[in-house]
Amino acid sequence: MTNQNPFALFEQWFEKAKNVEEIKYADAFNLATVSENGQPSNRTLLLKSWDETGFVFYTNLASRKGQEISLNNKVSMCFYWGPLDLQVRIEGTCQQVDDAQADAYFDSRPLASRVGAWASKQSQPLKSHAHLLKRVAKEGLKFPLGKMKRPDFWSGFKLTPHRIEFMQMKDYRLHERREFARMDDGVGWVEGFLYP
Numbered sequence: 001m002t003n004q005n006p007f008a009l010f011e012q013w014f015e016k017a018k019n020v021e022e023i024k025y026a027d028a029f030n031l032a033t034v035s036e037n038g039q040p041s042n043r044t045l046l047l048k049s050w051d052e053t054g055f056v057f058y059t060n061l062a063s064r065k066g067q068e069i070s071l072n073n074k075v076s077m078c079f080y081w082g083p084l085d086l087q088v089r090i091e092g093t094c095q096q097v098d099d100a101q102a103d104a105y106f107d108s109r110p111l112a113s114r115v116g117a118w119a120s121k122q123s124q125p126l127k128s129h130a131h132l133l134k135r136v137a138k139e140g141l142k143f144p145l146g147k148m149k150r151p152d153f154w155s156g157f158k159l160t161p162h163r164i165e166f167m168q169m170k171d172y173r174l175h176e177r178r179e180f181a182r183m184d185d186g187v188g189w190v191e192g193f194l195y196p
């Protein structure tokens with residue numbers, strides 16, 4: 001049992017990473033999902049919001065990751081902030097965010113990104129890059145300016161964590177690994193250290 005809150009530590013490290021010039025995307029993390037037959041796959045995504053209830057990202061629901069999450073909502077995230085020698089691993093389960101939250105985020109995106117979301121059949125085979133640009137032009141013409149709604153196939157997921165591990169790299173690979181595991185009551189956290 002611990003009084004320490006993993007979210008306070010996450011905030012501390014994330015804020016530090018955001019202030020390092022060499023880190024172009026402090027909000028980038030690696031998301032691992034698992035297919036129906038147990039094949040894991042991972043890719044980089046951007047963290048768009050977070051609080052003590054979870055970590056939110058957005059994507060195409062019909063993409064490979066979207067389909068895998070719909071079959072198995074257990075996922076893990078991994079942040080690596082190289083210039084700071086820090087890694088954070090977060091494991092948990094995903095739920096789709098509600099429509100109001102997805103709409104609000106979609107509406108906040110630049111127009112070109114919104115058009116891109118409509119145009120991209122994410123993860124499906126594509127004849128050529130030119131074909132994608134043609135679809136972007138076509139989709140862009142479909143909506144009067146400023147009236148572009150969020151596609152039904154595009155939304156966000158919130159990962160509710162049950163394990164968060166912070167690793168500070170140290171000399172000679174004697175890294176410091178600090179693990180927080182959610183207690184059975186779903187509220188408190190147990191804290192401990194792990195061999196590197």
Ligand SMILES: Cc1cc2nc3c(=O)[nH]c(=O)nc-3n(C[C@H](O)[C@H](O)[C@H](O)COP(=O)(O)O)c2cc1C
Pocket residue numbers: 025028041042043044045046047057058059060063064065066122123
């Ligand atoms: C820095 C970076 C940020 C990215 N952010 C996102 C994102 O927030 N959402 C997304 O769907 N794809 C994002 N991508 C693309 C994904 O890595 C991936 O190529 C795409 O989502 C398709 O993955 P899937 O076929 O496994 O579903 C990003 C890629 C990079 C390199």
